[in-house]
Amino acid sequence: QKEVEQNSGPLSVPEGAIASLNCTYSDRGSQSFFWYRQYSGKSPELIMFIYSNGDKEDGRFTAQLNKASQYVSLLIRDSQPSDSATYLCAVPFSGGYNKLIFGAGTRLAVHP
Amino acid sequence: KAGVTQTPRYLIKTRGQQVTLSCSPISGHRSVSWYQQTPGQGLQFLFEYFSETQRNKGNFPGRFSGRQFSNSRSEMNVSTLELGDSALYLCASSLGTVELNTIYFGEGSWLTVV
Numbered sequence: 001q002k003e004v005e006q007n008s009g010p011l012s013v014p015e016g017a018i019a020s021l022n023c024t025y026s027d028r029g030s031q032s033f034f035w036y037r038q039y040s041g042k043s044p045e046l047i048m049f050i051y052s053n054g055d056k057e058d059g060r061f062t063a064q065l066n067k068a069s070q071y072v073s074l075l076i077r078d079s080q081p082s083d084s085a086t087y088l089c090a091v092p093f094s095g096g097y098n099k100l101i102f103g104a105g106t107r108l109a110v111h112p
Numbered sequence: 113k114a115g116v117t118q119t120p121r122y123l124i125k126t127r128g129q130q131v132t133l134s135c136s137p138i139s140g141h142r143s144v145s146w147y148q149q150t151p152g153q154g155l156q157f158l159f160e161y162f163s164e165t166q167r168n169k170g171n172f173p174g175r176f177s178g179r180q181f182s183n184s185r186s187e188m189n190v191s192t193l194e195l196g197d198s199a200l201y202l203c204a205s206s207l208g209t210v211e212l213n214t215i216y217f218g219e220g221s222w223l224t225v226v
Binding site for chain 2: 034036042043044045046049088090093098099100101102103104105
């Protein structure tokens with residue numbers, strides 16, 4: 001059974017700090033990884049997509065992938081109160097082009 | 113470019129009834145997947161359609177079904193509704209032709225079963 005694990009949080013960080021969100025996965029064959037942000041009462045919004053080992057940066061967001069350790073993380077620099085949301089890590093099933101298995105999500109709270 | 117459109121956004125049904133939800137994917141996307149999100153179970157995959165064919169299916173009972181039309185629009189149906197079917201139902205759109213492609217969600221349909 002493929003699994004994606006995340007700490008449920010809440011992760012509380014002060015405004016301006018770096019928030020670090022972590023995700024581990026069980027399937028060594030996984031090739032791509034998604035980070036979604038979900039505000040309360042809203043649908044998931046894609047914020048990062050990574051498939052190569054190393055770092056991928058997009059604005060204040062950096063995704064880090066380590067396939068050997070089966071670990072993917074999301075760093076949010078200069079955290080803002082508007083970043084307060086649940087962050088979902090998702091991994092496609094092998095051969096499943098549009099079939100994702102999600103972690104439970106980490107709730108992030110950025111306080112002023 | 114229009115995003116993924118889901119209708120209706122909110123609905124209330126009675127136990128035993130059935131419901132049909134609709135999804136229009138991003139233009140050019142041929143794959144539509146459906147997910148159920150509940151507080152207890154999180155986001156769970158229901159099924160995926162590509163070129164009018166069901167390509168993948170999750171672990172849900174046969175009361176949950178779907179279809180896709182030639183214009184890639186998709187519908188999902190839940191028959192004999194149960195209280196536990198109350199959830200946010202999300203539609204996800206992607207190209208569906210390569211594994212390394214991005215997947216976008218619609219705003220969802222909130223279903224309450226009373």
